Amino acid sequence: MAADTILEVQGLELAYGTRVIQRDLGFSVRRGSIFAVMGGSGCGKSTVLRSLVGLLRPAAGRVLVGGEDYWAGDAAQREAIGRRFGVLFQNGALWSSLSVAENVALPLRMFTRLDNAAIDSLVRLKLALVGMEHAAALSPSELSGGMRKRAGLARALALDPEVLFFDEPSAGLDPVTSKRLDDLILQLRDGFGQTIVLVSHELPSLLAIADDGVFLDATTRTAIAHGSPKALRDDSINPQVQAFMRRERLEQEG
Amino acid sequence: MSEANSPKVTLRQDGAHATLLLSGAWIGRSGDTPRPAEAMLPEHGTGADRATPASIGFDATRLGRWDSALIDFLWQLRRLAAGRGIGFDESGLPDASRRLLSLLDDSRPAPLPPRRGPGLLARLGGATTTALTGALNNTGELSSLLGGLTLRAGAASLGRARMRGIDLLDNLYDAGPSALLIITVVNVLVGAILAFVGVVQLRRLAADSFVANLVGLALVREMVPVMTAIIMAGRTGGAYAARIATMQGNEELDALAATGIPATDYIVLPAVLSLTAMMPVLYLYGCVVGIAGGFVVAIAMLDITPLAYIQQTRMSLPVGEFGFGLLKSFAFGLMIAVTSCRIGMKAGRSAADVGSAATSAVVVGIVGTIALDAVFAVVANAVGR
Incomplete structure (x- = not known):
């Protein structure tokens, strides 16, 4: 494993029962990069993400986090590794019984010994970074889709994770809001130097922010191309990848 | 964490300009990062040095790893400085931290929601009223609405409790x-x-x-x-x-x-x-x-x-x-x-x-x-x- 690789996937096979979603999947994520897991709907992108953050045990293969085998250890070891992760779920997955501020504060309360003043201060900072300061007291059900994602992002940032995972960050957002979220992700990455792994099929967003990635295919059920979205668009000769990317080109020209 | 690595801020006052020397690793969850008020009212200088500076700058050459704890510190400091009319010179800070600071807005005082919910007695009192009104109106609607409001007020309290x-x-x-x-x-x-x-x-x-x-x-x-x-x-x-x-x-x-x-x-x-x-x-x-x-x-x-x-x-x-x-x-x-x-x-x-x-x-x-x-x-x- 190269020194600047933070996450490496080797021979991963994912299945729900006997239904295989992806097999023989391999890729590695460089520290500080924005890595995209791409592919059409239903090819298992989100399933891959679930196996990376500890929600789905792979049927075979390994996930190495900084050289440690994530699924080899017991639950406590996985938890310790997982504490270096932040996850933004597709619809934010905010805990509905807590206010926005409490959502961000909960991980800090659970995993640090900070006093209330320090926690408040960090919560305020995280909310201000994502532009959600004014919404601290609201409950998740009172938020719009875009706000929910930003609040989820603030929560994912709560413990200053090394790796941030995003499940379809721009899904369900209008192009302007989506662009704003992309910009925010870039600014935060540049600021904190985090590694970001994102699952997406939104081409504008992929082209704008990802600098490396893997392309999954639903029929062959494995990765068919590696590289940044831009490189795949310009250089890939794989017809599947081309079809996916060409639509984007037409859209951009139109 | 070793002594050399613990986060520290030292004030060096040079006439009207003060420089804050940032050093060590600023990691939020360790809980040992300095508070801005302590930096602004330093105990290091003597008499004359304590005069309020006209501007503050930074020297981050000895700064180790950092995360949002540093940004939090700087942001609070910037708001403090703005409040007291002190110039805030970011040029000595790491580029990445300046980028994050640019996302933050000083104008809002950013109060967090009030933390204390109603006490147990208030809840029980509210519950009694709720139950009685609900019974009188012969519908569950009002009671659940009032109950929901009571609970939301409780949930909005960011738990010092x-x-x-x-x-x-x-x-x-x-x-x-x-x-x-x-x-x-x-x-x-x-x-x-x-x-x-x-x-x-x-x-x-x-x-x-x-x-x-x-x-x-x-x-x-x-x-x-x-x-x-x-x-x-x-x-x-x-x-x-x-x-x-x-x-x-x-x-x-x-x-x-x-x-x-x-x-x-x-x-x-x-x-x-x-x-x-x-x-x-x-x-x-x-x-x-x-x-x-x-x-x-x-x-x-x-x-x-x-x-x-x-x-x-x-x-x-x-x-x-x-x-x-x-x-x-x-x-x-x-x-x-x-x-x-x-x-x-x-x-x-x-x-x-x-x-x-x-x-x-x-x-x-x-x-x-x-x-x-x-x-x-x-x-x-x-x-x-």
């Missing part, structure tokens, strides 16, 4: 005070029905005075524990299952798992504790109101003085009977809470799954209560009670 405590309090309120009305209605009616049946039948045997024994024993041993458990399985068990299943659908449980917070501690424990703790209390309450219901009917139909009826009831009910009932209530509460939480956690992710989780929690709760009661009856018989 600890998070887990608040969860427990919410659950206790749900499993206890808010169930009083229905527990009262059902047990009063059961007591009255028993008395009515007892009067009609025992009169034929000229054993009228034993109505009190029948009502008291039947209520305390069987009817109140079982009826209370069935009610709680229907209203609280079903609610637990539906709530947890909905959290499943919203990926809230995934978010807990991915954050490393055990769902059992966060959700199941408060639910189980509160229902298990509240059932015996509700049981005792149910006994009192049930006996009262029987009393009213018996007095109206029989030629017996109230005092004699009460005396007869007291004689027919040794304290041990209550102990047995309490034990049963405790077991029923535990069983209902655990099964319904489990059903919720095992539910699927669709809206229909929420419905079926609630249904099966209620069915399992009711059938389980009666089955468990049968076991208790056999055991009681075996030990000769």
Whole structure:
């Protein structure tokens, strides 16, 4: 494993029962990069993400986090590794019984010994970074889709994770809001130097922010191309990848 | 963390300009990062050096690793400086931190929501008002609205009163005070029905005075524990299952798992504790109101003085009977809470799954209560009670 690789996937096979979603999947994520897991709907992108953050045990293969085998250890070891992760779920997955501020504060309360003043201060900072300061007291059900994602992002940032995972960050957002979220992700990455792994099929967003990635295919059920979205668009000769990317080109020209 | 590595800020004042030397690793969760007020009112300088500087700058050459703790520090410092009219020169800071600072707005004072929810007494008071208004209006709507508002106010309090405590309090309120009305209605009616049946039948045997024994024993041993458990399985068990299943659908449980917070501690424990703790209390309450219901009917139909009826009831009910009932209530509460939480956690992710989780929690709760009661009856018989 190269020194600047933070996450490496080797021979991963994912299945729900006997239904295989992806097999023989391999890729590695460089520290500080924005890595995209791409592919059409239903090819298992989100399933891959679930196996990376500890929600789905792979049927075979390994996930190495900084050289440690994530699924080899017991639950406590996985938890310790997982504490270096932040996850933004597709619809934010905010805990509905807590206010926005409490959502961000909960991980800090659970995993640090900070006093209330320090926690408040960090919560305020995280909310201000994502532009959600004014919404601290609201409950998740009172938020719009875009706000929910930003609040989820603030929560994912709560413990200053090394790796941030995003499940379809721009899904369900209008192009302007989506662009704003992309910009925010870039600014935060540049600021904190985090590694970001994102699952997406939104081409504008992929082209704008990802600098490396893997392309999954639903029929062959494995990765068919590696590289940044831009490189795949310009250089890939794989017809599947081309079809996916060409639509984007037409859209951009139109 | 070694001394050399711990985060430090040192002030060097050079006439009107002050430079803050940042050093060490600034990691938020270590909890040892300096507060800005301490940096602005330094103890390092002597007399003349303490004059308020016209501007502050930074020297970050000895700064180690940092995360949002540094940004938090700088942001607070920048707001402090702005408030006191002190110039803030960011040029000495790492580029990345300046980029993050540019995302932050100084103008908003950013108050967090008030942290204190209503106290226990206020909640109970509110709950009583809620229950009464609800009863008067003969609709559940108003009561649930008021109840919801009370709870939201509680939830908005960012826990200096600890998070887990608040969860427990919410659950206790749900499993206890808010169930009083229905527990009262059902047990009063059961007591009255028993008395009515007892009067009609025992009169034929000229054993009228034993109505009190029948009502008291039947209520305390069987009817109140079982009826209370069935009610709680229907209203609280079903609610637990539906709530947890909905959290499943919203990926809230995934978010807990991915954050490393055990769902059992966060959700199941408060639910189980509160229902298990509240059932015996509700049981005792149910006994009192049930006996009262029987009393009213018996007095109206029989030629017996109230005092004699009460005396007869007291004689027919040794304290041990209550102990047995309490034990049963405790077991029923535990069983209902655990099964319904489990059903919720095992539910699927669709809206229909929420419905079926609630249904099966209620069915399992009711059938389980009666089955468990049968076991208790056999055991009681075996030990000769």
